[in-house]
Amino acid sequence: MGxxxxxxxxxxxxxxxxxxxxxxxxxxxxxxxxxxxxxxxTLAGCSPLPDLEDPMAWLAFVRRLSDPSTVPEGFVQSSQFLCVRETDGLLMGMLQVRHTLGNPFLERFGGHIGYSIHPEHRRKGYAKGMLALALPYCRSLGLKRVLITCAQENEGSRRTILADGGRYESTVTEPRKGQRMERYWIELDPED
Known part of the structure; x- marks a missing residue:
């Protein structure tokens, strides 16, 4: 991916x-x-990692998400990525690209892309770089634009989304947690 x-x-x-x-x-x-x-x-952009203590079980689950014939009910086909530092392979973050907004939760609150940065490596530009790398991949899936959301109080994520071309659409309340979520769209230019 580069x-x-x-x-x-x-x-x-x-x-x-x-x-x-x-x-x-x-x-x-x-x-x-x-x-x-x-x-x-909250662990964003890593599917059920919070619920799966065994990393091998998590790896098996994200493999199921990558194949349309094995995606569990209620989920959508997704591509999971690790963001690693090239110099030493250190895991800096995680990002998940959902190929569609195929369920009501994603359409309203989750979006096409979820991501997180390791707490020790925040505020260094890694989220912006990770999102920038994901956008050409999204375009390769045939997406013309992607929905990305963030918690209203997450200033770092808001800045990341805006820096990578996000345009604010609305703020909605996620009913399960009562959390206010900001919705942003990023248009994918043909040459991105």
């Missing part, structure tokens, strides 16, 4: 790549999950 380099200004980051998850990353996936759970934070 890498995106952002340097200068307030944020600097090492080159990153989006790669499919493999068993080689099982220990890092488990540590990533634990870092979020210790802080009581």
């Amino acid at each position: 890498f995106f380099v952002l340097s200068g200004g307030v944020f600097t980051m090492d080159p990153i790549a989006l790669i499919p998850p493999t068993p080689d990353y099982a220990d890092q996936i488990a540590a990533y999950r634990a870092a979020f759970l210790r802080r009581g934070e």
